[in-house]
Amino acid sequence: MRDFTSCFGENGVQVADTSSCSSANLCKSSPNLVTCTYQCKLVGKSCLISVSWSKNLMGHCLSVEISDLSHQCLCKVDVKPSLFTKRKGFKCLDVSSCKIDLFWDLSMAKFGSGPEPLEGFYVGIVFKGEMVLLVGDLRKEALKKTGAVPSLFNSIFVSKKEHLVGKNVYGSKTRFTENGLMHSIVIECDANGNDDLCLIVRVDSKPVMKVKHLRWKFRGNYTILVDGLPVEIFWDVHNWLFGTTLGNAIFMFQTCLSAEKLWTGETVLDDSEQQWPCLPSFKESKVSSLGFCLTLYAWKHE
Structure with missing residues (x-):
């Protein structure tokens, strides 16, 4: 089974290259971590998109990793908690020489005892105007904000890993x-x-x-x-x-x-x-x- 990659660093949003997506970055200091993995159609092929949630003293952390079916990391983004930044944003990613857009909005998210939000949020991946992956309950808000249409290929929820x-x-x-x-x-x-x-x-x-x-x-x-x-x-x-x-x-x-x-x-x-x-x-x-x-x-x- 694959290890979890660390989601803590100096910057609020960080794009990591493939070399930084190794198991050596396992977040051992905090077992408060949930990772959901989806199989999606992206850049003309099947890919795995992992959405990870963690929590530390500063707040909640979101991490999105895109990899191929052999689990080779293609791109990784860490959205780190901060008291001085908004809890929503946008990031343009480069995956296999293709531009992919990542959107997130946690400004109204409600959390329980764990790191994963319960409601009032969305995380979306958009490629060529199609919503390849949409996580969260604010689906209408996400489609309106991004201007994307639902993808013809439904994402498949393949795994969930949780530390208790x-x-x-x-x-x-x-x-x-x-x-x-x-x-x-x-x-x-x-x-x-x-x-x-x-x-x-x-x-x-x-x-x-x-x-x-x-x-x-x-x-x-x-x-x-x-x-x-x-x-x-x-x-x-x-x-x-x-x-x-x-x-x-x-x-x-x-x-x-x-x-x-x-x-x-x-x-x-x-x-x-x-x-x-x-x-x-x-x-x-x-x-x-x-x-x-x-x-x-x-x-x-x-």
């Missing part, structure tokens, strides 16, 4: 399909009054997975059904249990299209009846799906 901080409970919300229902996801890790750690995953308050004896089953995967769609859950809590420094656990929710991945059992796993394969790493796992992927990085706060 907690003690025993971690929560997030997501849609597993473009027009699907919004679902709440809660991950609980507790000792239940003894040394036997137990991992529970709930979707909309309903337990869908339970892992007992977590020290022996710190990596694994299982498939559940959400809205009739198979969703494969991968987990890796090795750093929680055996890391020499305070690290994060990783949970991945991947929609899978293969019929043989369909799960028809009970909603809660019984470890006496199920097999628990261990994965050497998420990078080596083979997920044969082109669907949506939610990755949660869970940081323990004692």
